[in-house]
Amino acid sequence: MKKLYxxxxxxxLDAVVVYADREHYSNFRYLAAFEPRFEEGLFVIHRNGANFVLLGNECYGLFHECKVPVSPLLCQILSLPNQPMDRFTSMKEMFEKAGLENGMRIGVVGWKxxxxxxxxxxxxxxxxYIIKALTEITGEIDVVNATGIFINPRDGIRTINEVHAIAQLEYGAAQASGRIADMLEGLEPGKTEIELGAYLNPMGKVMSCHPYLSAGQNRFRGLISVTDYQVRKGDAICASMGLEGGLTCRAGYVAEDEKDLDDGLQDYMEKLAKPYFAAAATWYEMIGPGVRGDEIFDAIQHIIPKETYGWVLNPGHLIGTEEWLSSPVYPxxxxxxxxxxxxxMDIIPGMDGYSGPNCEDGICIADEELQRGLESEYPDVWRRMQERKAYMKEVLGINLKPEVFPMSDLAGWFNPFLLNRKNAFVVC
Structure with missing residues (x-):
């Protein structure tokens, strides 16, 4: 709250109005320590210290979870379609009850x-309907977009995590990577996408994005849900799972080696997999405090030019309770x-006819002070980070900077032929 003030x-800004719904809740929860589920919610923060939380029928009782003093207001407009409106109050009147008035300059926080x-x-x-109510109170000129206060990669207050948040988010990242590891261990021809998708069970934890698993021709259909397709040797496959704190993705082939691939794909290792791993390893070794986003972008562009390797998204982005917070990595x-x-570490190449490789995971940047905090407050988290870092150096040959620590148990591990479980790329 002090950062926000x-x-x-x-x-x-005299006041900030933070919006949340079932998917776009992270800025809201950063302040309130809870998020509305099923429906929408609004958090009104005044510079004078007054706080109001506006919630619908099903989430109203959640205001008790708030870790800062708030005045709760039942706002039935935020409820689901056709739910009771027996205590209806217009959106404009709700904002007035929350202390907003003419003459104020109001910042609106969404997610984009x-x-x-x-x-x-x-x-x-x-x-x-929310913007309309705000402008009716104070005029269009005094209602402004303030989302950047939270997530702008340059100075957003949510882009820097304290020790307690890192510990919470490391737990999610570790769990997500564990689910993908379980799936890779269970992968074998004859299993259906549904059977393999069952490994990606969140166990009641909050997912940061929809789990994804596709194989064969489904691999080329985009971000679809699992089907009853039976995986065959030689199929392309991709699976990802994100819990709050990190996403792990692996993509390769259901194969022992190149001989299991279809005609025309036997050069996959040399043409695509090796250059991709070189780019991923370079990314891991470059990232660290003081490194600029364009330095990362230019390095990846030099190793695997997007014009040849077909990647289109930012090669790296910030994460948090959501899978993609924002990105400082661009030209x-x-x-x-x-x-x-x-x-x-998010580099997604794609070349016609080939399944794009992927070994996506997240890291934490921590200076000496933050490292001491993790070691003191959360020794188990610190131990896991240290063990992962040692594995990347001693086994995979990837040397992370002193301030960089893996959040995932699979960080840096990439095997393009997923039936050959004893092999993975290393830096020589």
Whole structure:
């Protein structure tokens, strides 16, 4: 809250309205320590210290979970379609009950950063009925987009994690990588996507994105759900799972070696898998405090040029309770990585006819002070990070900087032929 107040002072905001729904809740929960489920929610924070949380029928009782003093308001408009409106109050009146009034400058926090040549100050990604009510109170000019306060990769307050948040998020990242590891151990021809997808069970934990598993021709259909397709030797396969804190993805072939691949794919190792691993290993060894986003981008572009290898997304991005918070990795980016950031190694090549390789995982950047905090407060978390780092160096040959620690048990591990479980790429 202190970080938010400081930014509100800097940007001359009297109040901030933070929006949340079932999927886009992370900025809300960062302040409230809970999130609305099923329906929408709003958190109104005043610079004078007053807080109001607006919740619908099913989530109203969650205000007790809030870790800061709040005044709860039942806002039935935020409920699901056709639910009771017996205590109906208009959105404008709800905001007035939450202390918003004419003359205030109000920041609206959604979940998306608008970049490019556009009026980003007055573009919003929250429902129109909410913006309409706010502008009726204080006028269009005084309602502005403030999402960047939270997630801008340069100075967003959520891009830097304290020791307690890192411990919580490491747990999710470790669990997600464990589910993928279990699936890889259970992978064999004849099993269906549904059977393999069952390994990606969140066990009641909050997922940061939809679990994904596809094989064969389904691999080329995009982000679809599992089917009853039976996996065959030689199939392409991809699986990913994200829990709050990190996503692990692995993509390769259901094969022992190149001989199991279809005609025309026998050069997969040399043409695509090796260059990809070289790029991934370089990413891991480069990342660290003070490194600029464009340095990472240029290094990946040099090893596997996007014009040849077909990657289109940012080769690396920030993570948190959501799978993609924002990214400092883009051409000419002078945004520097800092201690406290959680960063995803996310390079996704794609060449016609081939299944793109993937060994996506996340890391934590921690300076000496943050390292001491983890070691003191969460010794088990610290031990796991140290063991993963040692494995990457001693077994995989990937040398992380002193401030970089893996969040995933599989970080750096990539085997393009997933039936040959004894093999994986190493740096020689």
């Amino acid at each position: 400081s930014r509100m002072d800097k940007e001359n 950063l608008f970049t490019g040549n556009m009026d980003t100050e007055h573009m919003f990604d929250v429902p129109a 000419e980016s002078d945004v520097e990585f800092k201690s406290g950031m959680l960063v995803q």
